[in-house]
Amino acid sequence: MSKVLFLSIPSHGHMNPTLGLAAELVRQGETITFFSAEEFRTAIEEIGAEFKCYKEDLNLFQKKSSGGLVAAFLQPEKFITDLLEQIQDIKFDYIVYSAAYPYANAIAQILKVPAVSSFAVFATLQELLPKHNLTEAPLPKSKGPMGMSPEVINQFKQVRQSLIEKYQIEIAEDMFKLLFNKGDLNIIYTSEYFIPNLKNYDDSYIFIGPPIYNKKYTVEFPFEELEGKKVIYISMGTIFSNYSAELNQLFFKSFKDFDGVVVMAAYQVDLSAYEIPANFIIRDYVPQLEILKYTTVAITHSGMNSIGDLLYNKIPFVAIPLGADQFYLANRAQELGATIVLDIHNLNAGILKDAVKEVLTNPDYLNNINKISDSFIQAGGYEKAADEIFKLKKEKGI
Numbered sequence: 001m002s003k004v005l006f007l008s009i010p011s012h013g014h015m016n017p018t019l020g021l022a023a024e025l026v027r028q029g030e031t032i033t034f035f036s037a038e039e040f041r042t043a044i045e046e047i048g049a050e051f052k053c054y055k056e057d058l059n060l061f062q063k064k065s066s067g068g069l070v071a072a073f074l075q076p077e078k079f080i081t082d083l084l085e086q087i088q089d090i091k092f093d094y095i096v097y098s099a100a101y102p103y104a105n106a107i108a109q110i111l112k113v114p115a116v117s118s119f120a121v122f123a124t125l126q127e128l129l130p131k132h133n134l135t136e137a138p139l140p141k142s143k144g145p146m147g148m149s150p151e152v153i154n155q156f157k158q159v160r161q162s163l164i165e166k167y168q169i170e171i172a173e174d175m176f177k178l179l180f181n182k183g184d185l186n187i188i189y190t191s192e193y194f195i196p197n198l199k200n201y202d203d204s205y206i207f208i209g210p211p212i213y214n215k216k217y218t219v220e221f222p223f224e225e226l227e228g229k230k231v232i233y234i235s236m237g238t239i240f241s242n243y244s245a246e247l248n249q250l251f252f253k254s255f256k257d258f259d260g261v262v263v264m265a266a267y268q269v270d271l272s273a274y275e276i277p278a279n280f281i282i283r284d285y286v287p288q289l290e291i292l293k294y295t296t297v298a299i300t301h302s303g304m305n306s307i308g309d310l311l312y313n314k315i316p317f318v319a320i321p322l323g324a325d326q327f328y329l330a331n332r333a334q335e336l337g338a339t340i341v342l343d344i345h346n347l348n349a350g351i352l353k354d355a356v357k358e359v360l361t362n363p364d365y366l367n368n369i370n371k372i373s374d375s376f377i378q379a380g381g382y383e384k385a386a387d388e389i390f391k392l393k394k395e396k397g398i
Contacts, residue, residue: 003033005035008034013305020213024385034050073156079101105182114185120189153175185388211308231260236322245273262280302319321344
């Protein structure tokens with residue numbers, strides 16, 4: 001079988017889809033070397049892949065990440081040089097990468113191997129940027145897309161030319177395409193039914209449904225406290241979970257008298273300043289797919305993994321998008337009649353509780369969720385992805 005190089009942005013939103021894909025390929029006999037951060041070592045090794053650690057913090061989307069997007073665009077050595085040094089004695093047959101891994105396509109060209117891209121965001125650059133869906137507010141006129149200054153854009157032109165000359169490769173002139181790296185095969189974790197505009201996707205894209213697989217959870221959770229009770233599940237993701245103290249307080253105020261249990265994921269949130277209601281169970285990380293087996297209704301930021309899990313498992317939910325692609329995803333679910341989207345800047349306990357009641361009591365929401373869920377199931381999942389990868393191998397003579 002083949003040796004495969006996996007590269008992923010080390011955040012849960014990008015890792016979860018690629019871990020499931022890697023697990024399926026390992027199951028079918030592929031040998032995988034998987035680069036990520038130390039945080040994901042155990043999860044990678046548990047699926048039977050070899051773990052290799054990035055030497056720098058490459059999580060572009062965490063505020064604590066050094067340099068962020070500017071460093072990603074202007075310091076390609078962080079994403080190329082160290083990696084090439086660590087794999088210099090290994091010959092790979094093909095590469096699988098997060099579409100948002102900067103210079104991923106450049107690495108595929110340097111290695112001269114076919115590429116498979118994993119899109120944790122299903123929308124294309126053309127769909128997102130014109131609507132400012134990668135930001136939380138319209139950008140100042142002095143800034144370019146995603147807030148980049150003209151100086152940064154000009155510096156990128158020099159960096160790009162230097163890489164082209166050094167490695168004899170092609171790199172797109174538009175720097176933002178570095179976050180939407182296409183491959184020979186491109187995997188989208190939704191269904192064609194959920195896509196609003198299929199004309200933006202050529203024949204290299206396949207739609208496999210949400211990244212559902214048998215995750216191994218090592219976190220302990222008191223599931224016995226959920227048995228036989230109504231459960232509200234609140235998750236605002238791992239990047240935006242610390243969005244504001246006001247939002248967390250709103251959740252506590254809205255549901256302190258809820259006749260059931262509220263499970264709340266609060267990733268790296270300092271809870272010491274809060275008076276937490278007795279009916280709340282709050283954890284830094286929760287086993288989401290297991291929690292959904294008990295969930296009556298959910299409140300979500302509408303990241304791709306979360307919204308996919310909720311729709312697939314037919315859970316009524318209210319969407320409160322906070323940033324990135326979440327507005328795009330939440331609004332699409334609302335267009336299909338599957339949810340209510342709330343504005344974080346115009347939100348109070350009454351609005352939130354009314355929305356939760358509406359999605360629970362109006363059967364239209366669940367009926368529309370069922371349609372989306374059925375389309376997800378029919379999309380084929382990771383087995384379809386693996387089949388398409390093996391077809392690509394055959395076409396490339398691997």
